[in-house]
Amino acid sequence: MISADQALVKKMNKKLVLREIIHTSPVSRAKLSEVTGLNKTTVSSQVADLLDDNLIFEIGQGLSSGGRRPVMLVFNKNAGFTIGIDLGVDYLTIVLTDLEGTIVSESHQKIDSTLPCDLQKLMITLLEKQISVIPDSRYGLIGICLGVPGLVNNDQELTFTPNSNWSEIPFKQILEQTFQVPVFVENEANTGAYGEKEYGAAKHFKNIVYVSINAGIGTGVIQNNELLKGKNGLFGEMGHTVIDFNGPRCTCGNRGCWELYASEKALHQSLMSNNQTVMWQDILHRAKQNDPQVLQALDTFGFYLGIGLKNIINTFDPEVIILRNRIIEAFPQVLNSIRHTLVPNHTHAPDVNILLVSALKHNATALGAAAIMIKHFIDGVTA
Template sequence: MLTGDASYIKKMNRSLILSKIIELHLISRADLAKITGLNKATVSVQVSDLLSEELIIETQQEHKNLGRRPIMLSINPQAGFVLGIDLDKKSITFNLSTMNGAPFQTNTIELQSSDYDIILNLLIKHIEDYKHQCAHTRYGLAEVVIGIHGIVNNDEMIYFVPQHRWRNKNLKEDLMNEIGINVSIENNANLCSLSEKVYKHHQSGNLLSISLYSGIGLGIMVNGESLKGCHGYAGEIGHMIIVPDGKPCSCGNLGCWEQYASETSFYKQLSKNNHIPDFRNGAIKHLLLEQEQNIDHLMDQYIKYLSIGLNNIINLYNPEILVVNSELLLMVPNAVSKIKRHLTSTISHYCELLVSELGNSACIMGACALAIKNFLKVSELSLTYNEKKTCLSY
């Protein structure tokens, strides 16, 4: 049985009220009481505290009916900002977001080096720039979350980043010592699964998100919470062996799934078959539209290997929603139907299989969502997906 003192219950009520204000954008005190089940006195006290902290604001809604206009509550857009960062192999993307999840500004910088100290100094410089930019607000730059394309443990230490060959790096501490802002480090696949739940599938408690970019990562949501395993290393599903004695993998094994079903593996094989060193998405889309025989055959093989891994995952987790995050599959007509034709087992059960609409923005959107959750200390978060933002590149 769950128990708690008055202070704990107050925190729970605050979290619930803030979550509903964020989700519904505008809501009155009376409606808050109805939706949350809290009494009006509790709502009034909590709202008073949030107003004094300038986390929420009041506005008077216009209406044509007689009588008093209702006073509506919403998140204060000038309260402060959070920063999500996607640290990838060749680039770093920064997304500055308001407290209600609206993207405010996105910048991307290209990486010329994998050296840890060089990238650390780049991060410090750009975070400091954002900190200065947000200084006019009450809470300034309140929280930073960084998505890592590698293995992150439960203490937020980076165990290994294969793309940069980093091992045992304490990026969290190194940054916080310099910038004086709370920083969280998280695996990119976990952030992708969080973004799917927060922005698209609010009611799903059991959701899996599979990212198919340079490698393959699995983000696992069970009963609405991330499942990370004993040390935080759960979800390294790309190193599940699907072809015994198959292609060598950087992990040391042979026949790992990501050697056959990651986008990188597809591009490498396509480049090899066509004697072209680098295929871009535009060229691939053209070949798909032209229904070139060589790419059709390769795509069929790719989907076959992808489906083998998906079948294993479905049997392991019995997900409600299985989201495949892939820019490549978004270009393939009827991709989901083609995958489903390979999922013929009578014991494999899932409710919905789809290709993510968030694409390669999923990681950074999840980083912003986690930053909001951390700063506002809310357990549940439902945000509206909005592609509009200011995009800058350097």
Template sequence: MMIADQNLVKKMNKRRLLQEVIHHSPISRANLSKTTGLNKSTVSAQIQELVDEKFIFEIGQGQSSGGRRPVMLMFNKQAGYAIGVDIGVGDMIVLLTDLDGSIVSEHYFDLNQSSPDETIELLLKTIQQVIDKMPGSPYGLIGIGICVPGLVNRSEQIVLTPNSHWDNIELKKIVEDAFQVPVTIENEANAGAYGENIYGAAKAYNNFIYVSVSTGIGLGLVLDNELYKGIHGFSGEMGHMTIDFNGPKCNCGNRGCWELYASEKAFRQSLPAAWNDAEIEARYKQNDVELFTALENFGHYLGIGLVNITNTFDPEAIILRNPLIESNPFVLNAVKNTLSSRMNIRFEAECAFLPSSLGKNAPALGACSMMIGRFINGLTT
């Protein structure tokens, strides 16, 4: 065998062993040999490298059927940290997680009509503060994942943000230059889908659609366990599918787009202007007819688009990300009523409709997990 091939095999084995320890800690060397099919001397040599590199550490002793009790191996999830950022239309979330995706610190900002320049200044300042307070670790900050509500191309450039103004801002370069760590820019719905798949409501699914409902509507498509991005990276813009071909004009250039009816913005515009969050909450508690009619319509309009999506993709699950839907089964029930009245029963019975379990942190956690995945893969490639 050529030396280059031997090195490749060695790296692949090492990656496989690390993944096994990440997903099955605590585990003994003997069990690793059994689950991977690698011989004991290979396991021993590769694990020693991973211990020396501080990705794995040894703990006490596990159970054994007799004889010497084995030393158990643990993934060192504090070997490094990732930052995930979700820049929304009106707010921003900055999370620091360990390599297991557990949140170490979280920061929430109301962007209050801030310009992108002001937001970038706040972002850079916040990241620096997070780094300054980050616990000590062998690898420090391993990367920064940032998501935005708009089109991001395959080169991670922001091409179009219809509801904010980030078009053509070189955010990746700005953040890379400031912190000298790997930075990725991702569409918000793609990052949210990724987060729910790794840590949240979509853990058990290989084919699912994540629907982010806020100022607009964005979709993250996970098909056969892969995030489907399209040729240019622009897939999932189903907020702009036509629901009414004679409908009002949308910022995107189309007419009667789904998000003009079923976004949270559209729902809020359907309420009397004087109703603020406190008023809505009070009316919710009083079972106010006008509010519940508006919630029913919101769920109905969501359902109309979801019929199209379910018919197109035949997914195992649809995960809905919106605080009203997560806190309020009424909207999801209205969605399901529309689906069951308009769909073949076969689909309805086989597709799960679930609220997001990560809530507002889903995209920022997804951005962290993208960086963690790249870091772990990069170690052994």
């Protein structure tokens, strides 16, 4: 009978071998033994289990360093598929990916009705369409992860949505009952941070801050490769740090929150005329025409973003800050304005080169959600 300690060691070894295959495949059994420090018998045993699980497969022989040519092992990225969702205030993005995060299918839908019942129907309809195109595989749909713009506690409950009325929707329960698969709910900035870390601009960094700038401002923080959650799962709400005690009232109850000055909503409000909302396309067109009012608004937008980013740099001392915002992606002058704000007239100015624009852009949150689900799956099948 295998003792509990032996069983635990076996699980840990299996996870170690699988993760090494995922990150370095194609790879031989001998190389796995070398890089993991496990003996060849242990590696062969774990490889046999993973082959039985259909999580890896053998391909042709590799180059020989003397003796028989080794059989190479590859991660079976098509053993299962996952769905990542980015639920924005006025849009819904869904991606179907394989186990390496490669997008198989995706949909982007504008949300016309913010009523919870209409949102549920739309989400389920779009999910059904994505699920219908999943290729045949050993594990099928392994799960769904949803990134949402609000506070999500450790029980995966959406407790507060400052820019929508969705906090009463039990997303996890609804989707699990409908599709009979595991469902995870996470803050959209956290999933965006995870996506950039796994697949995007932050791949090679251990300490990052991801800043999502939409109707509000969300931040996801990764330190030493771990996503920080806080005691109640509410870590990193930097959009609601106060930068003006005498400022306007925020939906969170405070006055002068950062996102009141540096969000897309704030930018649009600064350009309103006769109470008419300025659309994104209008800003794009007028900026290309060098409209002075729009260029000034963009400069102010960058200035206020820089004010908040100073606080982030002083608080977290990150290696890199990833900015996810379509305006910054479209207008490099906004990034220049941010950098100018970050550089005061003293010798201890922060390194403005730590600012990077999102590599995943509008798919950052959805891909991060998919990556979180993949991690839970890998951890589960090797348990």
